Amino acid sequence: MTHAAATHHTSMGLDSRKMAFWAFIGSECLLFTSLISTYLVYKGRSVVGPSPHEILNIPFTSVSTFDLLMSSLMMVLALAAVQRGDMKWGKIWLFATALLGLVFLGGQVIEFTEFVHKGLTLQTNLFGCTFFVLTGTHGAHVTVGVLWLLTLWVRALQGKLGPGHALTVEITGLYWHFVDVVWIVIFTVVYLIQ
Amino acid sequence: MKHWITTTDHKRIGLLYFWTAFCFFLIGGLEALLIRLQLAQPNGHLVSAETYNQLFTMHGTTMVFLALMPLSASFFNYIVPLQIGARDVAFPRLNAFSYWVFLLGGLLLNASWLVGPLFQAPHLNVAPDGGWFGYANLTERQFSPGPNIDFWLLGLQILGISSLAAGFNFIVTILNMRAPGMKMLRVPAFSWMTLVTQFLVITAFPVITVGLVFLMFDRFFGTHFYVTAAGATPLLWQHLFWLFGHPEVYILILPAMGIVSEVLPTFARKPLFGYTVVVFSGVLIGFMGWGVWSHHMFSVGLGPIADSVFAGTTMLIAVPTGVKIFNWIATLWGGDIRGTTALHFAVGFIAMFIIGGLSGVTHASPPADLQQTDTYYVVAHIHYVLFGGTVLGLFAGIYYWWPKMTGRLLSEPLGKWHFWLTFLGMNLAFFPMHLIGLLGMPRRIYTYSPDLGVSALNLVSTLGAFLIAVAILVFLVNVLRTRTHGRPAPNDPWGGATLEWSIPSPPPVYNFSVIPTVANRLPRWKTEHHEPMRDPPAVPPAPIHVPDGSWWPLVAALGLPVLALAPLTHTLWLAFLGAAILLVGIYRWAFEPFDV
Numbered sequence: 001m002t003h004a005a006a007t008h009h010t011s012m013g014l015d016s017r018k019m020a021f022w023a024f025i026g027s028e029c030l031l032f033t034s035l036i037s038t039y040l041v042y043k044g045r046s047v048v049g050p051s052p053h054e055i056l057n058i059p060f061t062s063v064s065t066f067d068l069l070m071s072s073l074m075m076v077l078a079l080a081a082v083q084r085g086d087m088k089w090g091k092i093w094l095f096a097t098a099l100l101g102l103v104f105l106g107g108q109v110i111e112f113t114e115f116v117h118k119g120l121t122l123q124t125n126l127f128g129c130t131f132f133v134l135t136g137t138h139g140a141h142v143t144v145g146v147l148w149l150l151t152l153w154v155r156a157l158q159g160k161l162g163p164g165h166a167l168t169v170e171i172t173g174l175y176w177h178f179v180d181v182v183w184i185v186i187f188t189v190v191y192l193i194q
Numbered sequence: 195m196k197h198w199i200t201t202t203d204h205k206r207i208g209l210l211y212f213w214t215a216f217c218f219f220l221i222g223g224l225e226a227l228l229i230r231l232q233l234a235q236p237n238g239h240l241v242s243a244e245t246y247n248q249l250f251t252m253h254g255t256t257m258v259f260l261a262l263m264p265l266s267a268s269f270f271n272y273i274v275p276l277q278i279g280a281r282d283v284a285f286p287r288l289n290a291f292s293y294w295v296f297l298l299g300g301l302l303l304n305a306s307w308l309v310g311p312l313f314q315a316p317h318l319n320v321a322p323d324g325g326w327f328g329y330a331n332l333t334e335r336q337f338s339p340g341p342n343i344d345f346w347l348l349g350l351q352i353l354g355i356s357s358l359a360a361g362f363n364f365i366v367t368i369l370n371m372r373a374p375g376m377k378m379l380r381v382p383a384f385s386w387m388t389l390v391t392q393f394l395v396i397t398a399f400p401v402i403t404v405g406l407v408f409l410m411f412d413r414f415f416g417t418h419f420y421v422t423a424a425g426a427t428p429l430l431w432q433h434l435f436w437l438f439g440h441p442e443v444y445i446l447i448l449p450a451m452g453i454v455s456e457v458l459p460t461f462a463r464k465p466l467f468g469y470t471v472v473v474f475s476g477v478l479i480g481f482m483g484w485g486v487w488s489h490h491m492f493s494v495g496l497g498p499i500a501d502s503v504f505a506g507t508t509m510l511i512a513v514p515t516g517v518k519i520f521n522w523i524a525t526l527w528g529g530d531i532r533g534t535t536a537l538h539f540a541v542g543f544i545a546m547f548i549i550g551g552l553s554g555v556t557h558a559s560p561p562a563d564l565q566q567t568d569t570y571y572v573v574a575h576i577h578y579v580l581f582g583g584t585v586l587g588l589f590a591g592i593y594y595w596w597p598k599m600t601g602r603l604l605s606e607p608l609g610k611w612h613f614w615l616t617f618l619g620m621n622l623a624f625f626p627m628h629l630i631g632l633l634g635m636p637r638r639i640y641t642y643s644p645d646l647g648v649s650a651l652n653l654v655s656t657l658g659a660f661l662i663a664v665a666i667l668v669f670l671v672n673v674l675r676t677r678t679h680g681r682p683a684p685n686d687p688w689g690g691a692t693l694e695w696s697i698p699s700p701p702p703v704y705n706f707s708v709i710p711t712v713a714n715r716l717p718r719w720k721t722e723h724h725e726p727m728r729d730p731p732a733v734p735p736a737p738i739h740v741p742d743g744s745w746w747p748l749v750a751a752l753g754l755p756v757l758a759l760a761p762l763t764h765t766l767w768l769a770f771l772g773a774a775i776l777l778v779g780i781y782r783w784a785f786e787p788f789d790v
Contacts, residue, residue, distance in 0.1 A: 010370040016284045019370055020362045023396055027358060031400035034434060038404070038419070045425040122417055126425050129417040133407070151781075 021171050025178050032182050035137060036189055039130040046125035052194050055120050055127075057111070064107035065187050068142075071100035072180045075173045085163040091156045094169075097176065098149035101142055108139050131190065138186060141179045148172055200743030202286035203703060207293050208272030209599065214297055215264035221304065222256035223666065225249045227659055230623070234656040236644040246640035247323035248342070252307075254326030255346065258446065259353050260300045262580065265588050266449035267296075270364055270388050272599055276694035276701065277382045279373025279710050281738075284366040287747045287783060288359050294751035295356035302755050303349030306342065313341045322346030325638065327439060328409075330420035330431035335413045341762060344413065347406045348758040354399045354406075355754065361395035364388060373693070375712035379473070382692045383466055386473045387452030390480040391445050397484075398441035405434030414761050429494060436487035444483040446580060447547075448476060450587025451518060454540045457590045458522055460690045461537040462529025465716055468521045475514035475521075482511045492560045493567040501560040508558035515551060519544060534688075535609030539590035542617055546582025550575060553628065568638070571631025577624040586616070589669075596676075597683030601700045604680065608672040615665035622658025626651040685729065691716040696729040707734035741788060750779025 010016055043052075078093035112132070115121075122132045152172060155161040161168070198206060229249050232238045241249065275283055283289050306321040313320055323342045324333045333343045368389045372381065381389075408419035409431070418424035420431055459466045466472060488496060488504040496504075522544050531537070553575040557563045566572055589612075597603045630648045631637075642648065686695035696718060697706060707730045710717070717727040753776030760769035 011372040011376075012370050014370070016366050016370050020285065020366045023362045023365050027361070027396040027400050030397050031404060034401050034404035034437075038408070038430065038434075041430065042426065045427075047423075047425045122411070122415055126418055129411070129419055133411060133417070137407075 015167060018167065018171060018174070021174055025174065028178065028182075032137075032185070035130075035134045036185065039134050039190060042126040042130050046127045048125050050118060050120050050124070050127075052127060052131075052190070055115055055118055056191050056194070057114070058191055060107070060111065061187065061191055064104050064111075065183065067100050067107070068104045068180050068183055071097050071104070072177050074100060075176045079166070079169050079173050082161075082163060082169045083166045087156060087162060090161075090169075091153060094149055094153045094156060098146050098153060101146040101149065101176075105139060105142055105146065108135065108142075134186065134190070138179070138182060141182070145172075145176050145179055148175070197743065199748060200290075200745050202282070202290050202741060202743055202747075204271050204275050204283050204286065204289060205599075205701065205703075205705075207289050208268045208270075210293055211264050211268035211271055211296070212599075214293075214300070215261055215268060218256055218260035218300055218304075219262075219265065220666070222253050222261050223663065225253040225256065227663060229253060230656040230659040232640065233642070233652050235653065236642055236646070236649050238641050241640070243640040244323065245319060247325075247638075248307075248319055248321035250638055251322045251325050251328075251346070252304075255303065255322065255350075256300075257580070258326060258442070259350065260296075260303070262446050262584050262588070263357065264296055266391070266446070266584075267292075267360060269384070269449065269453065269588075269591050269595065270360070270392075273595060273694060274364065274368060274385050274388050275371070276598070276697070276705060277385045277692050278368060278371060278376060279693045279706060279712065280367065280371040281705050281709075282741075283363050284371055285363050286741060287744050287788065288363050290744065291747035291751055292356045292360040292363065294748045295352060295359070295754060298751055298755045299349050299352035299356060302352065302758060303345060306345035315340065320345070322349075327435050328431075329428070329435075330409060330412075331422065331428045333409060333413075334420055343409075344762055347409050347413070348762065351403060351406050351410075352754050352758060354403050357395050358399050361392040361399070364392045365396070368392075373706075373710050373712050379470060380712055380715045383455035383469065383472055383476075384449075384452035387448045387455070387476050390476045391448045394441045394445050394448075394480055394483060398438045398445065401434055402438035405431055405438070408434075410761070429491075432491050432494065433487070436490040437484075439490065440487040441480075441483045443579070444479055446584050447587075448479065450543065450584045450591075451476065453587050453591035453594070454522060454543050455518075456690075456692070457536050457540040457594050458525045460594070460688050461532045461534055461540075462526050463532075463689070464525055464529040465691070465719075465721075466521070467524035467527075469715065472518055472521050475517045478514040479511065482507065482514070486511055489558060489563070492563045505558050505560055509555060512551060512555050512558075519548060519551075534593065535604070535606055535613055536590050536593035536688075538610065538613040539586050539593060542613065543583060543586040543590060546578055546586060546620070550578030550580075550582050553578060566631060568636050569631035570627040570635050570637055573637050574624050574627035574631060577620070577627070581620055581624065589613075589616070594688070595694075597687050598694055598699045598701070600676070600680075601683050602676050602680030603683050603687055604676050605672050608668060608675070612665050612668045612672060615661055615668060619658045619661030619663075619665055622661060623655050624658070626655045626658075630655070686718070691719045693717060696727070698732070703740050704734065704738040706730050707732065707738075744783065744786060744788060746779050746783035746786060748779075750776055750783060753777075753779060 012019065074093050074097040078090055078097055081087070081090040081093055120128050122128055149172060152161055152169060198210070201207060228241060229246070232240045232246060271283070271289065275281070307319050310316070310318045310320045320340055320342050322328070322345055324338060324346065328343065328346060332338065368381065368385055408417070411417040412419050412421065418426050420426055420428055422428065455466055455472055485507045486504060488500060489508045492501055526541070553571070557566060557572070557575065593604055593609055630651050633646065633648050635642055635646060635648050683699040685698055687699070688695070693710060693712070696710065710727060710730060713727070714724050720726050753772045756768055756775055757772030760766065760772060
C-alpha cells in the first residue's frame with residue numbers, strides 16, 4: 001500500500017485518500033437509505049406470513065449488535081496502538097476486530113438459517129425480500145471489512161505494516177465504524193421498532 | 195500498444211474515453227437512423243415490432259450511458275487537471291479502472307445485438323427492449339422472459355461502478371489538487387460544473403443500483419420487489435429510477451454548461467459575466483435536481499398535494515437555469531466576438547437549450563403534462579435538451595480543446611459546415627416531434643396509421659435525422675483531414691484565460707514544467723487589476739517523476755463482466771472466477787509499488 005498521497009501537499013490539507021473515503025461513505029449512505037426506505041415502504045404489505053414479530057429474535061440479535069459495537073472499540077484501540085508505534089498490541093487489536101466481525105457474520109448465518117427453518121425465505125413474502133436483501137447487503141459489507149482487517153493483520157505479522165501506515169489503518173477504521181453505524185440504524189428500524 | 199493499455203496518464207485516458215464514447219455515439223446514431231427509417235412512412239415494415247423495441251431502448255441507453263456521459267468524462271479527464279494546474283488526477287490507477295469498466299460494460303451491453311443463438315433465440319439480436327427507463331413490472335421475468343433485460347440490468351450495474359469510481363476521483367482531484375493560490379472561487383467554470391456533476395453521480399448512482407439489484411433478485415432469485423400479486427408496487431421502481439433519473443439529466447447537461455461557460459468568454463474576449471452567480475446557480479441546480487423527480491410520474495396519480503409540490507419545484511429549477519442563460523448572453527453582449535466554430539456551437543447550445551427548457555416548463559404543469567406523457571412531445575423535449583443542449587455543448591468543447599488534445603486545429607470552414615448542417619438537421623428532426631406529439635402520436639410504437647395525419651411531419655423528421663448524419667460525416671472528414679493537413683496548434687491558439695493554454699499542445703506527460711501559482715481568476719489575461727501570468731518554462735528546470743503504468747486496473751475491471759456472465763449464462767463457476775479475477779486485481783493493485 002503506497003502512501004505517497006500522504007506526503008503530498010493538498011489544497012484542503014486533508015489527505016486525498018481520506019477525502020475519497022468520506023465521499024465513498026456519503027455515497028454508501030444513499031445506498032443504505034434506499035434499502036432501508038424500501039423495507040419501510042413495504043412494511044405490513046406482505047400478503048402472506050410470517051411477519052416480523054413472528055420471526056425476529058431480539059435477544060439474539062442484541063448480542064450480535066453488542067458484539068459489533070465492541071469490534072468498533074477494538075478498532076479504536078488498534079488505531080491508537082499503530083499510531084503510537086505499538087505494533088504488538090496493534091496486531092492483537094486488529095485481529096480482535098476481525099474476529100468480532102467474524103462472530104457477527106456467524107450470528108447472521110445462524111439467524112438466517114433459523115428464519116429459513118421457521119418458513120421465511122427470500123421468496124416467501126415482501127418482508128423476506130426486503131429483510132434478506134437489506135441485512136445481506138450489510139453482511140456483505142462486514143465481510144469486505146473482515147477481509148480488509150485480516151489483510152492488514154497479515155501485513156503487520158509480516159512486519160510490513162508499521163506506524164507509517166497509521167493512515168491506512170485509520171481509513172479501514174472509518175469503513176468499519178460506518179458499517180457499524182449502519183447496523184445500529186438497521187437494528188433500530190427493523191428489529192426494535194416493529 | 196502496451197503503453198495505452200497500462201496507462202494511468204489522465205490525458206491518454208481522456209483520449210481513450212473520447213474515441214470509445216464517440217464509437218458508441220455512432221452506434222447510437224445508427225440505431226436512431228433505423229428508427230427514423232421505420233417511421234419515415236406510415237405502416238412501415240423495415241423492422242419488426244420486437245426489433246424496434248430493442249432499437250429505441252438501446253438508442254436511449256447508449257446515448258445516455260455510453261456516449262454523452264463518457265464524452266463529458268473525456269473532457270473531465272483531459273481538461274480538469276490542466277485547468278486546476280495539476281500533474282494528474284488524485285488517483286491515476288482508479289481513473290484507468292473507471293475507463294476499462296466503462297469499455298467492458300459498454301461491450302457487454304452491445305454484445306446483446308449478436309448473441310441471440312447462444313440463448314436459443316430464433317434471431318441474432320437479444321438486445322434490451324424495455325425502454326431506457328426499464329419500467330418494472332414490464333421488465334419482470336414474467337413479461338420479459340428472454341436475456342434482453344438481463345443484459346440491460348447487468349450492463350448498467352457495471353457502468354455505475356465506472357461512474358462512481360470516477361466520481362470519487364474527480365471530487366478529490368478538484369478539491370485537493372488545485373495549484374497554489376487557486377481558491378475555490380478561482381476554479382474555472384468548467385471544472386466547477388464537473389465538481390457539481392460528480393457529487394450528483396456519487397449520490398444518484400447508488401439509488402439506481404439498489405433499483406437494479408431488486409430487479410436482478412426478482413429475475414434471478416424469485417423475490418417480489420416489483421410483483422404486484424405479492425403486495426408490491428411498481429411505483430417503487432419508478433421512484434428509485436427517477437430519483438436517479440432526474441439528477442442524471444443534470445449529470446448530462448451541467449458539463450456542457452461548463453464548456454459553454456469557457457468558450458463564450460474566450461471568443462467574446464470578456465470575463466464570464468457573473469462568474470460567481472453562474473457557479474452558485476450550478477450548485478443550486480445540483481441541490482434542486484434532487485427535488486423534482488416525481489414530475490416524471492404525474493400520470494401515475496400521486497394526488498393533488500404531491501403533484502402541486504413537484505410542479506412547483508420543477509418550475510423553480512428553471513430559475514437558476516434561466517440565470518445562467520442570461521449570464522451567457524450578457525457575456526456576449528458588447529464583446530469583441532470572434533465567430534469560430536466553437537462559438538457557433540456554444541451560441542447554438544444557448545438557443546436550442548432555451549427551446550428545450552421552455553418545453554420542459556410546459557411539462558411542469560400536471561394537467562398539461564397528462565396530455566404530453568408518452569407522446570412525441572416528450573421526445574422533442576428530451577432531444578432539444580440532450581442534443582440541442584448537451585451534444586452542441588460537447589461539440590463546442592471538441593472544437594475548443596481539439597488543438598490542446600491533439601496539437602492540431604480542426605478546419606474552421608468544415609467546422610462551419612458541420613455546425614450549420616447539425617443546426618438545420620436537428621431542428622428538422624426534432625421540431626416536428628412537438629406537433630407529432632400534440633397531434634396524438636404515442637412514442638415507442640413501431641408504426642402508425644396514415645389516418646393520424648402525421649405522415650408528412652414524420653418524413654420531415656426522418657430527413658432531419660439524415661441531415662444530422664451528414665453533419666457527423668463532415669465532422670469525421672474534418673478529423674481525418676486535420677490529422678494530416680491540420681494547422682499545428684501553438685500553446686494558446688485562442689487567447690484563453692485559463693491554465694491549460696499556458697502549456698504546449700498537446701501537453702508533455704508531466705503537464706506543467708513548474709506548477710504555476712495562481713493569483714486571480716483569469717491568470718492568463720491582462721485586466722485593469724493585474725498583468726498576465728508568466729507561462730511555465732518550455733523545459734522543466736528539475737527532473738519530474740512520472741509514474742509507470744499498471745496492468746492491475748484492467749485486470750480488476752475484467753473481473754466485472756465475468757461476474758456478470760455468471761447470471762446471464764446460469765453458470766456458477768463464472769461467479770467464482772470473476773470474483774477471483776477482481777480480488778487478484780485489487781490486491782496486486784493495492785500492493786504495487788506506485789508513486790504519484
